[in-house]
Amino acid sequence: MNAPVKIETTLKDWETDQEVRWCPGCGDYAILKAVQRTLPQLGADPSNTCFISGIGCSSRFPYYIESYGFHTIHGRAPAVATGVKLANPDLDVWLITGDGDGLSIGGNHMMHVLRRNVNMQIMLFNNEIYGLTKGQYSPTSRPGTTSPSTPGGSIDQPAEPCAFALGAGARFVARGFDVSKKLPEVLKAAHAHKGAAFIEIFQNCIVYNKDVFNEFAAPKGAEDNQLWLENGQPMLFAKGEKGLTLNHDTLRLEVVDVVDGDWEAAKVIRHDVTNRAIAHMLVELPFGPFPKALGVIYDDPAPAFEEQVVEENKRLSEGKEPNLAALLAKGQTWTVEG
Known part of the structure; x- marks a missing residue:
């Protein structure tokens, strides 16, 4: 596989002639601009970039990025993106999904693209609701959420996207939010990671x-x-x-006050992106008593799936001549006579 060639582009080079059609004030506009600002900083090439999405408000994204793209079917973007990456491992693949598309009908496919560690950036837009189908509650909706499908308030325990990703074996997990000026830095870190990079936005x-x-x-x-x-x-x-410390007796994170900037005296811990146990704690911290953990939460690379597939195919085919007829006749075949 070849290293991508970096080129010079501007934000305008990543804008299409399509009318951007989200509701006025939707957070998706801010995410779109963050991505369009980030791509030139990465030296990305529109002709070597592919955005793949499922179904939902977020999944209109490929129409608005001047690159290759697939608007696929509900929940199946990870499967299509995996196929694209296997067919052309040199492509820079971005997967766009939402909390409904990626964690309900697509939860199975999301799990497998993460555990396989296919080299792509996975952006999951979490608005805790089904927007495109007019406001039904989603897998991430909070208890008590009233909607057409939960008129009395949701009683479901919501899914935690980053905890799901870690549980599925993701090697990179990060968080940001739509209007944050720090979102491009999170996207850059995800792009630098070799393997499946999961970003909840x-x-x-x-x-x-x-x-x-x-x-x-x-x-x-x-x-x-x-x-x-x-x-x-x-x-x-x-x-x-304020800061977070680890109580070694209970093995739980706790909030502590920091006096005169002396965080060491307060026993505030340093962030280690390779510490999977602490990453699990951070993504499941209850908001209110604790702050919301944002940025790169976990980053511990492992061999990417498509690289291993390419190497295996090369090894298995070495010294062999392609013969389709012999391949079809090999194994459990028989002839029916009479």
Whole structure:
């Protein structure tokens, strides 16, 4: 497989002539611009880039990126993206999905693309609702969510996308939100990771689930509730006045006060992106008592699936001549006579 050739582009080079058709104020607009700003910084080539999506509001994304793209069927984007990557491992593949598309009908396919570790960036837009089909509750909707399909309020325990990804064997897990200025840095880190990179992006559905993330993802005023993780750096938030420590007796994370900036005296722990156990704790922290963990939560690369497939095919075919007739006649075959 060949290393991608970096080229110079601008945001305009990644814009299409298609009218962007999301509801006015939808968080998807901000995510689209973040991606279009990030791609030139990566040196990405539109002719070597492919965006693949399923069904849902988020899945209109390929229409708005000037590159190759597939708008596939509900929940099956991971399967199609895997096929694309196997057919052409040199392609830069981005998978776009939502909490409904990726974690309900597509949960099975999402699990397998993660455990196989296919080299692609997986962006899951989480608005905790089904937007395109008019506001039904989704796998990530909170208890009590009222919708056409839960008029009395949802009683389901919501799925946690990042916990699902870690449980499925993902080697890269990150979080961001639609209007964050730090989202491009998260996307760059995902792109630098070789293997399946899973990014959950909290996205405001202004029509059916408006401002549900405002406590930690509002454009202004929510900074104290955000824990932006950085490898090797202390887990500090609220302007450095609070941090997370690990209680070694209970093996649980706890919030501690940081006095005069002395985070070491407060026993605030440093973030280690290769620590899978702490990553599980971070993604499942209950918001309110704890901040929302954002940024790169886990990053521990392993061999990518398509690279291993290419190497295996090369090994198995070495020294052999292609013969389709012999291949079809090999194994359990028989002739019916009379």
